[in-house]
Amino acid sequence: MAFAIGDQVFVARSVLKLDANDISPFYRTVVRARKNRSVQVDMPGGGWSHSISTSKLIRNFGVLIIRIGDFNEDGLLDPLAKSILHYCRMLLPGDSVRLIELRTEGELATFWDTHHGMCRQVVIVGHGAPSGFLFGTTNVTPQRLVQIFDAPNPTKKEFISLGCETGYMQFGKIFSQARCVSHFIGPFHSVHGCVASLFTQTYFNERLIACRSERVAFKHARSNLKGAASFRLWENGNLTAGPA
Structure with missing residues (x-):
């Protein structure tokens, strides 16, 4: 599944090394940069994440x-x-x-x-x-x-x-x-x-x-x-x- 800059996505909090003490194990964020099969996304409080594989992104659930x-x-x-x-x-x-x-x-x-x-x-x-x-x-x-x-x-x-x-x-x-x-x-x-x-x-x-x-x-x-x-x-x- 292709992802582009500006897409809203979900990422497991563990992938972003965020505190797991949240009602959801996922963090909803926005793709800000992409290089080949890696992206960076918005982090809580500002700044971008480290590079993560696009395979770790989820567009929606159901x-x-x-x-x-x-x-x-x-x-x-x-x-x-x-x-x-x-x-x-x-x-x-x-x-x-x-x-x-x-x-x-x-x-x-x-x-x-x-x-x-x-x-x-x-x-x-x-x-x-x-x-x-x-x-x-x-x-x-x-x-x-x-x-x-x-x-x-x-x-x-x-x-x-x-x-x-x-x-x-x-x-x-x-x-x-x-x-x-x-x-x-x-x-x-x-x-x-x-x-x-x-x-x-x-x-x-x-x-x-x-x-x-x-x-x-x-x-x-x-x-x-x-x-x-x-x-x-x-x-x-x-x-x-x-x-x-």
Whole structure:
């Protein structure tokens, strides 16, 4: 992503060596100078920062958490979705995070058609299988989900599925080929809610605060779960990381 002098950006406070005792781990600032792939930005109280890589800059945020219900959400799905919601609210500024709770594919299509522009990352929380997600009592296939998410022709986004076994080829290969998907992450086996929450939080920490690429952030998040669960990373129909 290209950045120009005068652009407003977010930078992790740790990158700028700023006090971490702030409500947000990010500092909103303005690009003041650029040389090749490095920039300098405004610092609090005046002056410019040291040279930092453009890979450390974030233009905007947006995380959408989609909780797909099956009439039995209280014990797992609601706590899991809300654990990610509360973490992201501490992580990201302002109204950059939203949780939507639904039970039908029609609700998903209506919401997505209007609000797809608010997010860069999408977390799907629900009961999954290689054949799809359970919406209420109806299984919705990955092919149908691709139709729903591709319909408004949105910008490419990272999708993280916490539905069991959606990292299988039957789901991951198909879904990752959607026009709107840049990367797709899904569990290779059944996954406990505590593990799914930890993986997602670690991924966002690596992706946003540490400014890692999707693949590196995935590998770091997955390495914390040895012996607990396996996740896979798919890109354009290809398995790029995770167990074969």
